[in-house]
Structures are given as C-alpha cells and as structure tokens.
Amino acid sequence: MNTAAVVRQVSHALAEAKELYRESNTESYAQHVAASRALPGGNTRTVIFVDPFPITLTEGKDAQVKSLDGRWYRDFLGEYTAGFYGHSNPHLRAAAMAALDRGWSMGGHTEAEAEMAFLLQERFPSMELLRFANSGTEANLYAISTAMAYTGKKKIVVFEGAYHGGVFVFSGASRHPLTAPFDFIVAPYNDIEGTTALLAQHANEIAAVIVEPMQGSGGCIPASLEFLQHLREWTALHGTVLIFDEVMTSRLSYGGMQAVHTITPDMTTLGKYLGGGFSFGAFGGRSEIMNVFNPLRPNAIGHAGTFNNNIFTMTAGAAGLKHVLTKSLIEEVNGRGEKLRRQLNELVSGSSLPMTFTGRGSMMNVHMTRANVRSVRDLKDNIVPLRDLFYYDMVREGFWIAKRGMINVSIPTTDADCEALLQAVSHFVESRADLVLS
Incomplete structure (x- = not known):
C-alpha cells in the first residue's frame, strides 16, 4: 500500500x-x-x-x-x-428533581455526600478514604499534588498517549502548552523495559506513577496485566504512590479495572459518568495518604471547592449507583x-x-x-x-x-x-x- x-x-x-x-x-x-x-x-x-x-x-x-x-x-x-x-434515565431524573425541590447551594454538609462516598468505597475498596471534586481533571490534579505532599518528592511519571484531564495531555512529543507545570517523566506505555530504565534513573525522586489501565483519549489502548503488575511492584518497592486513573475505565467492571486485574493502587481517581450526568470527580486511596486532609488533625492540608459536594451530583450519582449500575x-x-x-x-x-x-x-x-x-x-x-x-x-x-x-x-x-x-x-x-x- x-x-x-x-x-x-x-x-x-x-x-x-x-x-x-x-x-x-x-x-x-x-x-x-x-x-x-x-x-x-x-x-x-x-x-x-x-x-x-x-x-x-x-x-x-x-x-x-x-x-x-x-x-x-x-x-x-x-x-x-x-x-x-x-x-433519559428515570432514576437520575427523579433524583435531580427531588434535589431541586429540597433546595441547593446550601453551603453545608449533607447526607447525600456521605452516602455517595460510602457507595464508591464499597465498589472501590482501594479508596479507604476519598474526597470529591468537580471533574476527572481536578481529581487527577489533587491526586498528584497529594502524592507530592505525602512523599516529599517532586517527579511524576506519566505515559505517552496519556490524558489525565485538560491540564495533563501527553499525546505528542512536545509539551502541551496548558499542561500543568509539574516535573513529569514521560515513559513508554506498555513497555516494561523502557519504563523500568526511566524509573531507575530517578528512583529516589519519584512521588507518583499515574496510569490509565486503558488509555481512553489515547485511543482505547488497554495496558497489559504484566505492565500494570510491574508498576505495582516497582512503586511498592520504592515508596512511590501508584495512582490508577479510572476516570473512564471504572465503567468496565463493578470495581473498575483494578478489580479485573486484582491490583490495588495506592490512589484512585474517578470522574465522568459516576456523577449521573452532572460534573463529578473523586480521588482517594490509603487512609494514611488521605488523612492529610482530615481537618481535625494539626497541620491538615486544606482542599476547597464550592461545588465539591453539590447536591445534584451527590443525589443523582448515588441514585445511579444504587438503582441502575x-x-x-x-x-x-x-x-x-x-x-x-x-x-x-x-x-x-x-x-x-x-x-x-x-x-x-x-x-x-x-x-x-x-x-x-x-x-x-x-x-x-x-x-x-x-x-x-x-x-x-x-x-x-x-x-x-x-x-x-x-x-x-x-x-x-x-x-x-x-x-x-x-x-x-x-x-x-x-x-x-x-x-x-x-
């Protein structure tokens, strides 16, 4: 040809x-x-x-x-x-209409946010504790920043073809002008040897490795089980936070691709459909990592966001998880x-x-x-x-x-x-x- x-x-x-x-x-x-x-x-x-x-x-x-x-x-x-x-799912519509009837933007805690958190925690046991955001982009931004704060390290490993949101685009050789100014190491996806070589060069500096179990925007390219297992083993050995970006792939099984592969990441990010059609993001993981946000603890890290627990996302999202999915x-x-x-x-x-x-x-x-x-x-x-x-x-x-x-x-x-x-x-x-x- x-x-x-x-x-x-x-x-x-x-x-x-x-x-x-x-x-x-x-x-x-x-x-x-x-x-x-x-x-x-x-x-x-x-x-x-x-x-x-x-x-x-x-x-x-x-x-x-x-x-x-x-x-x-x-x-x-x-x-x-x-x-x-x-x-036009009737469960989601009913939930959204009920939220309208009760009032919105109330500026306080609601029962709905805890219910939504419990439902996600049940499906994704790796999320021992979690917090909400407004998109997968935000969830990944917070997860990466959390890993840096927790480990005290600065470098982040991502993969060619990855998309972790509007400020994390790694589709080409050149850096996307809107990519967040983190210290990224871009490794070859599904290439154990090539990735290992890069990891070895920066072993003591890497805060996190973030990976999509199947690259979505990169063209629906699944990661091999062996590749993901290798990342899990390497990060565990070197005290590096392994983040599974399941913003898209969480829909591929009841517990996402981490359940399919029986691999437990240190942190997980979610987004997309889980908000029932409303803006949604979530990030969570091991308790010792996520407890840096516990406001009852001294020196806790603040995590703001006016609409993190907005009633439409929490109510519709919970309705979808309970009655549909x-x-x-x-x-x-x-x-x-x-x-x-x-x-x-x-x-x-x-x-x-x-x-x-x-x-x-x-x-x-x-x-x-x-x-x-x-x-x-x-x-x-x-x-x-x-x-x-x-x-x-x-x-x-x-x-x-x-x-x-x-x-x-x-x-x-x-x-x-x-x-x-x-x-x-x-x-x-x-x-x-x-x-x-x-």
Missing part, C-alpha cells in the same frame, strides 16, 4: 464528504456563526469541535441525540464515556461492547482498508492501521484523513461518534443499535475500498 497515494485519494473523498456535511447541516452552521461572536471559533471545549463547523445538539433521549437541523442520531459517543446512563447490568453492557468490537474487527479483517478497533468492554476506538496497537507508538502509520472520512460517513448514516474514532456502548444502547452500526461500517468498508486499491 502506497500511503502517500492513499492519503491523496482519501483527501479528495474527504472534501466531498465535508461538502455534503455542510449542505445537510445549515441550521448548525448558522448557530456556529452566531456562537463565534462570543466564543473563540464558537467553541468552549476543543474535543467536540469539528471542521468546518460542529453540529449543534438540541435534545437527547435514551441512546439518541437530535440536532438543530432536526435529525436524530444513534448515540455511540455517550459523551466520551460520561453519558453511560443515556439521556448493578453488577449484572455492567457485565451485560460491557459484554455487548465486547461482542460489537469483535464483530467489527471480523468485518474489517478481510477488507482492503487498514482498520482495527481497539478497546475493552463498552469502550473502543477505530484506528486506520493494520498494526497491533499496544501504544501510541504503534499508530505512526495511522491514516488520519481516512479516520476523518469514517467520521463524516458515520454521521451521514445517522451515528454519533467521536471524530477521533472513539465509540462507546451505553446502558440504553440496544442490540438493534449495534447491528445498525455494523451495517454502516460494512457499507463504509465496501464503498470506500477503492481508496486503497492500487
């Missing part, structure tokens, strides 16, 4: 797809133009922007979303894993995702298009390469224009996915939805096969 020639042909097809996109979404374009008068590029969240303009959404129901242009889409994005419950339901949804990803890979395996779907359970990502993807280093031949074309073709077929190729199965996603997606991908494979044929 001549990659340069493929890119030229795909670019032509992509231009045509974008033109159809423009013609089909005129109301969204008008809204984008209006929004641009107050927001830079009409945008306040980079990941949801789409060139030449984003589709504006007006409504969501179950596993569907509706655009300003009047079209309904099968939602296979699920708000980048935060929309696990779908858009049973162990059997989580297994069912992740089983549906496993089946879908397996079927998608079987579908594309005989195609002329270089495509593979990575992931685990209800989370997956398409990559336009035939490589065995174990880290972002394996994506050097990924044909990004072909992935963009896939996005526009899926939107035209009525599917809402991430432009970067992320696809998620949510609780209300049905077998019929999955079958429809398989048919749409099959059509893409057939209709676009000529783009890579010499």
Whole structure:
C-alpha cells in the first residue's frame, strides 16, 4: 500500500464528504456563526469541535441525540464515556428533581455526600478514604499534588498517549502548552523495559506513577496485566504512590479495572459518568495518604471547592449507583461492547482498508492501521484523513461518534443499535475500498 497515494485519494473523498456535511447541516452552521461572536471559533471545549463547523445538539433521549437541523442520531459517543446512563434515565431524573425541590447551594454538609462516598468505597475498596471534586481533571490534579505532599518528592511519571484531564495531555512529543507545570517523566506505555530504565534513573525522586489501565483519549489502548503488575511492584518497592486513573475505565467492571486485574493502587481517581450526568470527580486511596486532609488533625492540608459536594451530583450519582449500575447490568453492557468490537474487527479483517478497533468492554476506538496497537507508538502509520472520512460517513448514516474514532456502548444502547452500526461500517468498508486499491 502506497500511503502517500492513499492519503491523496482519501483527501479528495474527504472534501466531498465535508461538502455534503455542510449542505445537510445549515441550521448548525448558522448557530456556529452566531456562537463565534462570543466564543473563540464558537467553541468552549476543543474535543467536540469539528471542521468546518460542529453540529449543534438540541435534545437527547435514551441512546439518541437530535440536532438543530432536526435529525436524530444513534448515540455511540455517550459523551466520551460520561453519558453511560443515556439521556433519559428515570432514576437520575427523579433524583435531580427531588434535589431541586429540597433546595441547593446550601453551603453545608449533607447526607447525600456521605452516602455517595460510602457507595464508591464499597465498589472501590482501594479508596479507604476519598474526597470529591468537580471533574476527572481536578481529581487527577489533587491526586498528584497529594502524592507530592505525602512523599516529599517532586517527579511524576506519566505515559505517552496519556490524558489525565485538560491540564495533563501527553499525546505528542512536545509539551502541551496548558499542561500543568509539574516535573513529569514521560515513559513508554506498555513497555516494561523502557519504563523500568526511566524509573531507575530517578528512583529516589519519584512521588507518583499515574496510569490509565486503558488509555481512553489515547485511543482505547488497554495496558497489559504484566505492565500494570510491574508498576505495582516497582512503586511498592520504592515508596512511590501508584495512582490508577479510572476516570473512564471504572465503567468496565463493578470495581473498575483494578478489580479485573486484582491490583490495588495506592490512589484512585474517578470522574465522568459516576456523577449521573452532572460534573463529578473523586480521588482517594490509603487512609494514611488521605488523612492529610482530615481537618481535625494539626497541620491538615486544606482542599476547597464550592461545588465539591453539590447536591445534584451527590443525589443523582448515588441514585445511579444504587438503582441502575448493578453488577449484572455492567457485565451485560460491557459484554455487548465486547461482542460489537469483535464483530467489527471480523468485518474489517478481510477488507482492503487498514482498520482495527481497539478497546475493552463498552469502550473502543477505530484506528486506520493494520498494526497491533499496544501504544501510541504503534499508530505512526495511522491514516488520519481516512479516520476523518469514517467520521463524516458515520454521521451521514445517522451515528454519533467521536471524530477521533472513539465509540462507546451505553446502558440504553440496544442490540438493534449495534447491528445498525455494523451495517454502516460494512457499507463504509465496501464503498470506500477503492481508496486503497492500487
């Protein structure tokens, strides 16, 4: 396959797809133009922007979303894993309405925050004590800072392709300009030998190693059991805090990926869907670490945040954990995702298009390469224009996915939805096969 020639042909097809996109979404374009008068590029969240303009959404129901242009889409994005419950779960709605009736922003402790903490503690025993925040970004910021304060050390090990929130982006060789000014050591993901070499160079200076058991924004790339076990053993031996960022992966089993792998980290961070659709973050871990925040202790560290215990997140989050996210339901949804990803890979395996779907359970990502993807280093031949074309073709077929190729199965996603997606991908494979044929 001549990659340069493929890119030229795909670019032509992509231009045509974008033109159809423009013609089909005129109301969204008008809204984008209006929004641009107050927001830079009409945008306040980079990941949801789409060139030449984003589709504006007006409504969501179950596993569907509706655009300003009047079209309904099968939602296979699920708000980048935060929309696990779908858009109209009655338990979450009832909880939020009850919170409205009782009053909000009361400026004090509530029963709801303790209940939410108990529910999380039960599912994630590694969180012997925990505290709330307003996003996964905040949770990771606090967890890293806590590890530094607890150990008295300054260096933090992260991994290539990692995303730990808006101020912790490690997708490329250069440092993202908004990355927090910590002393980071960037190690190769899923590479025990390469990581060990870097750890050895700074063994006495490392406060924490933070890792996603499966990189989410990096392309749904699972860490191997051996890799995670090695990190656990090394950090325990050197007095380093091991942080599992389970902001996304906690939805992959009742107790997250730490339960699947039976690895207990020193700290865990959570976010996304656990707030029941409201802003949510949590960080916690071993009692001796988290007790640095105990205000009854002398020299306790203060941790502020007006909305840390906001009543909507605490009430809706607890309702979801109590009434919706049973162990059997989580297994069912992740089983549906496993089946879908397996079927998608079987579908594309005989195609002329270089495509593979990575992931685990209800989370997956398409990559336009035939490589065995174990880290972002394996994506050097990924044909990004072909992935963009896939996005526009899926939107035209009525599917809402991430432009970067992320696809998620949510609780209300049905077998019929999955079958429809398989048919749409099959059509893409057939209709676009000529783009890579010499």
